[in-house]
Amino acid sequence: MSEELKKPYNPTEHEESIYRKWEESGFFNPDVCVEKGVTDKNADYFSIVLPPPNVTGTLHMGSAFMLAIEDVIVRFNRMWGKKTLWIPGTDHAAIATQSKVEKLIQKEGGKNRHDLGREEFLKRVEKFAKENHDIIIHQMKKMGCSLDWSREAFTLDEKRNLAVKTVFKKMYDDGIIYRGHRIVNWDPKGQTTISDDEIVYQEQKTKFYYLQYGPFVIGTTRPETKFGDKYVVMHPDDKRYASYKDGQKIDLEWINGPITATIIKDESIDMEFGTGVMTITPWHSVVDFEIAERHNLDKEQIIDKYGRLLPVAGEFSEMKIVEAREKIIEKLKKKSLVLKEEDYTNNVATAERTGGFIEPQIMNQWFIDVNKEFTYIFDTLPNIKKGEKVTLKKLMLSVVENKNVNIIPDRFEKEYTHWIENLRDWCISRQIWYGHRIPVWYRSTNTHNRSNEEIYCGIEAPKEIDPDSVKTTAGEWVQDGDTLDTWFSSGLWTFSTLGWPEKTEDLKNYHPTTVLETGYDILFFWVARMILMSTYTIGQIPFTYVYLHGMVRDNQGRKISKSLGNNIDPLEMLAKYSADGVRMALLVGTGPGGDSKISEEKLKAYKHFANKIWNASRFVLENVGNMSRFNLDILVEKDKEILKEFKDFTSDITADMENYRFHLAAEKIYHYFWHTFADIIIEDCKKTLRQTQDKEVESAKQLLYYLLTEQLKLLHPFMPFITEKIWSMLPDSKGLLMVEKWPTN
């Protein structure tokens, strides 16, 4: 028996060298598995992409949870005999990364990005991204992830950039991407637009003012936007205002003097709310914008992109919003136009990354039109025919409704559908520097009139110009300064990582991917967008299954956050409780969609389990001698019974594994190993083994050895390190456990 096995199990001593052995074997790469004959060359393909971690920081317990589940899936499929590919990568995370670095340079030298300039700043961001990338990769290896590193990708590398530009151009040519003056979420702090999903609503206590507006009383929380309000809107059925007609003009005294207002009747008005009358500010409110569009009304900008009032505000011009609000109310009070003020709590929109208060603005931006009809050119989707008129929305709904894409747990299918139905055009341009540059160039034919502008969209810059030219004189092509929303490139991830737009073997073999495993919090951000991009661009679903996991919480069920101080560093936990222990603790008892509550007690429990496995293995190997192969035919009757039960147990575990019930499989194998194998079978065998040579002793040895080796296989996806280590110490050991065949009956 191996000398190592006589000592207590020391994970830190073994984990690194085991991982190195796996890497050196090349078996993380399915091509190598086929080449070396461990995987049949006609085997089915299994593929999964790693949700690329943001290079904004290092991994947290949530990432560890994700990695644990995915590595279980991958190792199971590899042992099951499939050509199994797990593609690694990281995400540049545009705004998130840029704003981190901006904070850093502010802290270091009190500078902002404009002090450095675009090129210099980007170098700084890339350095930051590289540092985090390296730490992240290290962490993933520590977790034992069997990722094919030879295929690693980055959302902002050259190949992915080509994919992005190619999709952009295709969408542009199809009229799905358009540029237009639409209302967008403007973050005055980050000086960029953001998408609806990047908004975080915060409750804020404010005042609700009732203002006299001619013959009407209007309610508002934002008097500072009211300067340009010259439309007063009410419901057409509101009897209180029946005497006023749509389009009627009225003169009234307002903030900076007399104005003429126009009455508009619109059904979107809630008669129950406030006085049932409101004035509108189309430039700075989505609802108001839509009313204005319906009635073809004028729109006027009141607030600039730094959050200051424009000259339309008269004496309040140049003031910041908060300051102006008070002063305006003071003035209105003096004019006796404030009738009442109430305390009010409303949800204010803030930017997720910068914390800035979102100010809706009408801006000229790039959008993806989700409702635009186009002719579908692929005949590869089961429920959408070639030549059929579709919209992106329809594509996204269809593949989930028809179960081409299956979400686990399926309750999220309802949430998905609901979300898509309410989806609006996706604003994809960002006024930041870190990201994929929009592949569009402009040339004004007349320097004095920017409306005479030529637009060129292409993978490469238009030929007539020197691409390095930064001159902006008339007649020169100038590239759009904006970059793309980070989710644009993430949306392509399943096929861009496989080499698209090149027609690669990988793309042919591994797409659609088999399963996507990710957190339910990014179902809309990411999963929906991958479905959009993949069905539109290549006519394929991106994946057949979506397995959603929950959030990792502390033992009180709270979110892990820095401010609560309940942050757990995965590397620290791995060092303390072993990778195998951490993986098990995260997995047991947390089903799909469920939140994993993690505590040191739980981690401790599964470290103990690793110890139990080690010691039980030692007992078995000490007693069986130099076993070279099984002969289960010699088992005595009672051992045959145990063997039969074990086979049933194996089938049960296999069924759980195939049906994404890893939490059950993990718990069952744990329970069987400890409380059936160790507590009952081994204990009984102890008595048997004390006998002298006879049938029963030989039977017990065969049984013990067989059960141990088979259980190592069942345990391997969950606890890869310790099982691989013990496997290497078996008397008839050959090859790596990671590519052993999964037990079947």
Add this chain to the structure above:
RNA sequence: GGGCGGUUAGCUCAGUUGGUAGAGCGCGUCAUUGACGUUGACGAUGUCAGAGGUUCGAAUCCUCUACCGCCCACCA
């Protein structure tokens, strides 16, 4: 306002297609120098949130109620 979950042992949670409840930690008693004290044996603890219904039978299916949580949304 709309949608989706949850409510099971002291705590954290499982319970796949309905068959009179399980795990870990914790607790109690005992055992053991022989794989392991990161141990073993035995044990206590639950009207499975409440009410009604379907069924031979419900934690599990249906309806309602209560409380907790999450997500979405343009109530000025």
